Amino acid sequence: MSANINQEQSAPQRLRGRRALVTGANSGIGRTIALRLAREGAAVAINFVKNPAEADEMVQEIVAQGGRAIAVQADISNEQQVDAMFERARAEFGGIDALVNNAGFETQHPILEMPADAWRKVLDVDLTGAFLCAQRAARQMVEAKTGGAIVNISSVHNVIPWGGFAHYCAAKAGLDMLTKTMALELATERVRVNSVAPGAIQTPINQNVWGDPAMLQDLLRKIPSERMGQTEEVAACVAFLCSDEASYVTGAILYVDGGMTLYPEFRHGG
Ligand code: BGC
Secondary structure (H helix, E strand, C coil), X not given: CCCCXXXXXXXXXXXXXXXXXXXXXXXXXXXXXHHHHHHCCCEEEEEECCCHHHHHHHHHHHHHCCCCEEEEECCCCCHHHHHHHHHHHHHHHCCCCEEEECCCCCCCCCHHHCXXXXXXXXXXXXXXXXXXXXXXXXXXXXXXXXXXXXXXXXXXXXXXXXXXXXXXXXXXXXXXXXXXXXXXXXXXXXXXXXXXXXXXXXXXXXXXXXXXXXXXXXXXXXXXXXXXXXXXXXXXXXXXXXXXXXXXXXXXXXXECCCCCCCHHHCCCX
């Protein structure tokens, strides 16, 4: 079954005049999100930690299409680098209206063998890094009295336990409680905080799975829609949550997973 997503040409212009920062924006889901926000009219800060060439190429692509973008290097688990990144965004754009906390990674270790260092590295980026960025973005939004939108890219593994990935699952579950608690604290400041929880989206992060026919078949059995998702299908939801169309949506966890969280084994009763 193929995806029916012809969003390339039809993106609405909901983010004209807005300023967005997307972390981990040089590849995978983050790359498509950054390009989508730019297509909807936002000025976009493209955060990356490695591979400046990929980020620079995106900036050129956006600028060539009449948009506005900058590339900003920062390891989001490093507080000083996060501060410098938000100062740069403020200096270039004058402020920030939307943050997409997308940067994250996973490594595989059975729980009995997981080194504490591997645990810490995943928590440092996937959870603490998201907190640092969300806090800095929210401070700018509150100070400017403009409000704004924060979208945290979580995962179906916020609720689906995943053998070999205890650190990643713990980080994503934690990220969603960060979403809800920040949403609660900042609602009166008009800062909306939501999560988008993707399922199996075809990106470099899971190439080992979709590149292997047997592993792919096993994965598809877990997805009621019987296909992997595409990055644009996540980006469309993120753009909506960043826009005023989602003005009354805060503290929500939006699954973009083809039904993966619906207990697929129960599809035929029994
Ligand atoms: C992971 C992918 C995985 C998907 C579904 C995501 O959070 O990053 O590697 O394919 O969840 O299990």
